[in-house]
Amino acid sequence: MSEAVSVFGQEEIARKHLAHHFDTPQQQFDSGKLGMWLFLATEFLLFSGLFCAYAVYRAINPQIFRYASQYLDAQSGLINTLVLLTSGFTMALAVRSAQTGRKAVLIVSLLLTMAGGFTFLAIHAYEYTEKYRDGLLWGTLYNPKLQDAKPDQAAIAKPTTADLNAGWQPLNLMAKRGYAVSHSDIAPAAIGPAGVAVAHKPQVGAMVAAMPQPANVQLFFGIYFLMTGLHSIHVLVGIILMTWLLIRTIKNDFGPAYYAPVDFVGLYWGVVDMVWMFLFPLLYLIR
Amino acid sequence: MSTTTATPEMAQAVAPVKNYLKQTTTIRSWIFTLDHKRIGVMYLIVSLLAFFVGGMLAEVIRTQLLTPSGLIFHGGGAAYRQYNQVFTLHGIIMVFMVLVPMTPAALGNFMLPLLLGAKDVAFPRLNLFSFYLYVAGAVLAILSTVLGAVDTGWTFYAPYSIDSGSYVVLMVAGIFLLGFSSIFTGLNFIVTIHKLRPRGMTWFRMPLFLWATYATAIIQVAATPVVGVTLLLLIVERVMGIGIFNSALGGDPVLFQHFFWFYSHPAVYIMILPAMGIVTEIITTFSHKTIFGYKFIAMSSLAIALIGFLVWGHHLFVNGQSAELDAIFSFLTFLVAVPSAVKVFNWLATMYKGAIDLKTPMLYALSFIVLFTIGGFTGVVLGALSTDVVLHDTYFVVAHFHYVMFGGAIIAFLGGLHYWWPKMTGRMYSEPWAKFVCALLFVAFNLTFFPQLVVGAHGMPRRYATYLPEYQPYMVASTIGAYLQMIAFLTMAGYLLHSLFRGAKAPENPWGGTTLEWTTSSPPPTENFIGAPEVDVPYDYSLVEYDAAIGSYIRKEPMPAVEQTH
Amino acid sequence: MGFTMPLMNMLNVVHLNCSRLLAFYWLPRDGSTTAPDIHDMWNFFYVVAIFFTVLVVGLMLFFMFRYRMSAKRQKADPSATHNTALELTWSGIPLIIVMVMFVVGFKGYMNIDTPPGNSIDIKVLAQQWFWTFTYPNGAVSKTLYLPLNRPVRFEMTSNDVLHGFWIPALSVQRDVVPGRIITTWVDATRLGTFHLQCSEYCGDGHSRMISPVIVESYSKYLADIKAAANLWVGADGKALPLPKVGEKLYNLKGCSSCHTVNGAPGTGPTWRNLAGSQVKLNGGGTVTANYAYLKHAIMNPDHLNVQGYAKGVMPDNYVEQLGGKGKYERKINAIIAYMNTISKHSNSASMPPAGATAPATSAPAAAAPPAGGVPKVAAAHVAAGKKVAMTVGCTACHSVNGTPSVCPTWQNLAGSKVKLKDGKTVVADYDFLRTMILQPGKINVAGATMQMPNMSAALVGPQYHGDQRLNDLIWYINSLSKRSNKASQPPQSSLHSTGGGK
Secondary structure, three states, X not given: OHHHHHHOOOXXXXXXXXXXXXXXXXXXXHHHHHHHHHHHHHHHHHHHHHHHHHHHHHHHOHHHHHHHHHHOOHHHHHHHHHHHHHHHHHHHHHHHHHHHOOHHHHHHHHHHHHHHHHHHHHHHHHHHHHHHHHOOOOHHHOOOOOOOOOOOHHHOOOOOHHHXXXXXXXXXXHHHOOOOOOOOXXXXXXXXXXXXXXXXXXXXXXXXXXXXXXXXXXHHHHHHXXXXXXXXXXXXXXXXXXXHXXXXXXXXXXXXXXXXXXXXXXXXXXXXXXXXXXXXXXXXXXX | OHHHHXXXXXXXXXXXXXXXXXXXXXXXXXXXXXXXXXXXXXXXXXXXXXXXXXXXXXXXXXXXXXXXXXXXXXXXXXXXXXXXXXXXXXXXXXXXXXXXXHHHHHHHHHHHHHHHOOOXXXXXXXXXXXXXXXXXXXXXXHHHHHHHOOOOOOOOOOOHXXXXXXXXXXXXXXXXXXXXXXXXXXXXXXXHHHHOOOOOOOHHXXXXXXXXXXXXXXXXXXXHHHHHHHHHHHHHHHXXXXXXXXXXXXXXXXXXXXXXXXXXXXXXXXXXXXXXXXXXXXXXXXXXXXXXXXXXXXXHHHHHHHHHHHOHHHHXXXXXXXXXXXXXXXXXXXXXXXXXXXXXXXXXXHHOOOOEOOOHHHHHHHHHHHHHHHHHHHHHHHHOHHHHHHXXXXXXXXXXXXXXXXXXXXXXXXXXXXXXXXXXXXXXXXXXXXXXXXXXXXXXXXXXHHXXXXXXXXXXXXXXXXXXXXXXHHHHHHHHHHHXXXXXXXXXXXXXXXXXXXXXXXXXXXXXXXXXXXXXXXXXXXXXXXXXXXXXXOOOHHHEEEEOOOOEEEEOOOOOOOOOOO | OOOHHHHHHHHHHHHHHHHHHHHHXXXXXXXXXXXXXXXXXXXXXXXXXXXXXXXXXXXXXXXXHHOEOOOOOOOOOOOOOOOHHHHHHXXXXXXXXXXXXXXXHHHHHHHHHOXXXXXXXXXXXXXXXXXXXXXXXXXXEOOEEEEOOOEEEEEEEEOOOOEEEEEHHHOEEEEEOEOOOEEEEEEEOOOEEEEEEEOOOOOOOHHHOEEEEEEEOXXXXXXXHHHHXXXXXXXXXXXXXXXXXXXXXXXXXXXXXXXXXXXXXXXXOOXXXXXXXXXXXXXXXXXXXXXXXXXXXXHOHHHOOEOOOOOOOOOOOHHHHOOOOOOHHHHHHHHHHHHHHOOOOOOOOOOOOHHHHOOOOOOOOOOOOOOOXXXXXXXXXXXXXXXXXXHHOHHHOOOOOOOOOOOOOXXXXXXXXXXXXXXXXXXXXXHHHHHHHHOHHHOOEOOOOOOOOOOHHHHOEHHHOEOHHHHHHHHHHHHOOOOOOOOOOOOHHHOOOOOOOO
16 A cells, blocks of 8 residues: 555645644554444444344244245345345445556446445335335234235245244243243134134135234334335445545546545445345345 | 753743634634534533533422422423423433533543544544534434423333323434434544554553543444434334334333443443543542552453443343343443442552642542442442342432432543643633532532432332422432532532633643643644654653742653653 | 352341341331341441441541642652552452342342242232222222232233332332233231332323322231222122212222312312312303213213313223223212212202112122123133223224124124125134134125224234233123124133133
8 A cells, every 4th residue: 555655656645635633644544444444333233223123023923023024025135135246346346446546447336336226225115115015014004915915835834833832932931930821722713623714715815824914913014124224224325425436536536545435435335235134034034 | 950941842832833722713713623622622512501401400300309299390290291301301411411422522522632642533524523413413402392392201211202292203313413423422532542642652551541531432332323223213113103112013112121221321331431531640640649550440441341231231120121131130230340449449549658639620539439439339239139129210229320420420520620621721720619619519419319319218219290298308408409519510610710711821731740631731732732742651750840930840851761660 | 159158147247236227227117028138138238338438438538638748748659550469359359249249139139039829919000190900809999908928919011101010118119011911029017008109200190100008917908809899889898878989980990190189280170179160161151060061071071171171181981991881870970979079069960860879789890691602600701801892992893782883793793604795604603703803804794894903913912911812802702692602702721811810
């Protein structure tokens, strides 16, 4: 890096961007990088609250997550994963070309990254509209129109007794600690020996017949919308940052001597990618 | 002999360079300043204003509680709601707008680069931005109060905060901004300490206030995002009805408490750690003796910060948490008491055989030791599982955290304010008045909060607008103490304002401090130091000596071979 | 932790001899079997705290004066700047002490946390801003009666926000969390009247959410809860005069949380001197608070237009709360009779009609004997289910007496044949009822004009003991049907998990 300054004769650029309280451009760059890493740590912690809520509710109510996650479109999720991974690559390319001073490549790779971000958001918007159409929303808005939902047939698994019992975990814990706990051991209607549910099986879809809808399914969709929503906001912020980088690139601000902003946005985009790499399996794949 | 060495230095420091207050004087130059000192002063002004408002609300609370049925708000639900709004606002202002930013952001911003020997913090623009985030958060909070004050308590416990028909969203959004202001300040400090130490300033040569600030900054960066997402969830809960914390929709209100205290307990250490740092600086300076056990004090700050992250569950001992968790959190809570005790013993050992100058800052530091000891012990009994059952959510808790937060954090802040006042303003204050106020405050404080410890142990619950008549004598004593405190603070405001305009000019080093801020002029120039500061081992009091001619301590020529005491 | 034993023994002796009195200055006297453990912990803490506070402050004061700076003493004496052995000592001693404290505190807590097996169960319902206690015999009261020297276990839950169950005199505290059933217990060892204070902030009336706690002999306790079980009968077993019944209702139904009877202002108008008085209306004008007006006000609070009081504050379901059709009239009469006893404006027009004031002979608290084939043992479930139907809001659409309404009546529904949209007919058996309630979208009943809301969130889940709430409701629906049979009733296994008692 320090060689780069002398070799390309870009000392002037480096000096121009050097704030008064730093001694060397290297010190400034290192400070910026440490600050960025710390900021990204706080970003992870921001999401950690939601991951924690996910873990807690999944532990208490596995049946909700098991039931509701089949309504997520794993195919769209997979496409989104690939899109984000590709954009991660183009972002890395952008950082590299800023370091080596290839302006054209930098512009193209920034544009490609932005395109990736937009594609991701578009696919997400499509998923959200689907959920809205099916009434698979959070809290009081949850009003499933099950006939319209298209569950993934292959993924349907018959619930075992263990699954059903798992739903009573808090009560089991209480029982273990000596509290008298009363709970019903009646099998839910849909897997019972006889009943209306079986007669209406074709009408409501095989999935529902195979797995009765547990209480409080809206909780899963609440968590789904919160996590993906907060993540999408971060994608949007990334796109805005890249627009800013693009303008500065066109103004010839970056070169081998000064490319810190590109580097930092690259780190940020990496974290956005990484959070999605956790969200995708947790929400879409694990049943 | 010593005057001859001092005069050219002084002449060089004062004559050609204007200090940071005089460099530019337009309002614009303050509003858009990137100078950490000016930003620190602006933080100081806003947080002192907030402290005034919060204090007045406290007086309203105490007046209400003079009689069992309430002196101001009485008669029924709507009146009690107003009382609830008053104590909620008192809590929110004092915690989020006074305690969290006051010492780290106001004194920290001003002093950190000076003690470190740097020209500024690492990111001056971010620094200014976090100040304006702080102001924006405060404005939102005021807005919410004007539109319809919040009555949820500063803890915003769900589901009441979901149901309450007040402007909770605005208030919570304001606190969200205050939180991010705190994160950016912490981030700035960590990077500054890591990257901007001048040549010679090794980690173990840093003044201990910096160690404390560094530990604080770690908590700010690592804990605040969690309260950020918690408050975000609360907003989403109210606006969209997402149901994460709402038992009516399958959520769990206790999860909110876990999230909230995961931040808010470490936040207690955001308040107390820099306070301990200040006390450390004051005690060594006014004992004119090297601090005892430098490394233990430095490491105990880090230990408090780290263990402090793992104790939040002690706020939930009676909230339906499992006994296993209760035991773990109780154990860790006891552990965190140890490093605090270590600090107290080290301070005492520093005083041992010192030359103790009982100036105002030292009096505050000694008050801190007494009050913090009481606060710490009452914390220990709350951390014990069986006694917590009968003390939880009573006035005992209220008194305990006032002993720690007010008797600890605020008293130490006042000590720091008096200690660095000459450096910040270039003026001296009236020593007799300051000593009188310090003594009055100490008495008034104990009169206010000691009766609360007793009445809490008797069983009086907190956040009561009215109470059983048997508690009245304690409540009356407490209120008298609160009025005396008000008198003390108003007197303090008087002599400090007098000092600002009429006070004697402050010398470079009025107390005989050995850290770097005392080697530059009072007030310092915008660039902090003329030339690179010379960094040596801190707390070597053989290097300074009093010069009666200029009424200041001066630095002796560094000896070629400094005889170190080991 | 063998090495801590001598220390603990020593401290035990110290606290037994000298700190008992001091401790009682702080904590209330022992009032329950768990209190001595708490006192032990407190005393231990107290001795340690006093010792170290005196040590620290004493040393500080000594140094302050001994090493004070003066004209003669300008410089510190040379002394060490660090001493690792010393540091380790004063880290180690506090560490050992706090660890001992932890163990003592934890042991006491485990006793508090583990309820004994042979306890009396009292259900506690907290809501803004009053407590309701339900005893094993089904009695409901606003006063907590506790028998002396008998372990009592509380099963607590909240209807709205967090509350705190806190009886200082008995050293028992636990937060009450909505959506959870929280248990705690107490074995009172001290006779007397104490206070249960809400300790977790819950809104406007938080500081008034105080209930009396009466610790009394077991026989007196039994008499009290027997009296409380019957609205119409006093503690002596004789029928109560109507105003006394009204006073009971005033306390039981939550009237007292908004209306005072001593003239003090409250959320609602005071009842002092209300009956027979002139009530000021919004926009001027007055109305006389006669019997008809008061009755109408209780039944239709939304029609009220009283100056200074907002609409929509008073619950509008008092007809249901007072037992529903056929039951509420007499109770309203009782309440109005009570209002008259505390009003100086009382006159014949404000009194209930003459016939109503006669003492009641009997009034069974539970529902009429279950109809159809519902077994007697299910009576408690039927009653519980009826409550569920009202609280959840089923009865807003479904009538229970055959009256046609937006939705099918529940009379004679269970076990009957139901026509579906596609022309098929199914029997309304247990599974049908269950599916209808939990997944209403799945079944299309012929002639239905509106979609029933999904009730699962309000009926099943851990917070309702699994299916119990749902099964109670289905028991209730069965009790309304003469076609009820084994297939339409919940399984027998649901019977042992009763809501009302053993």
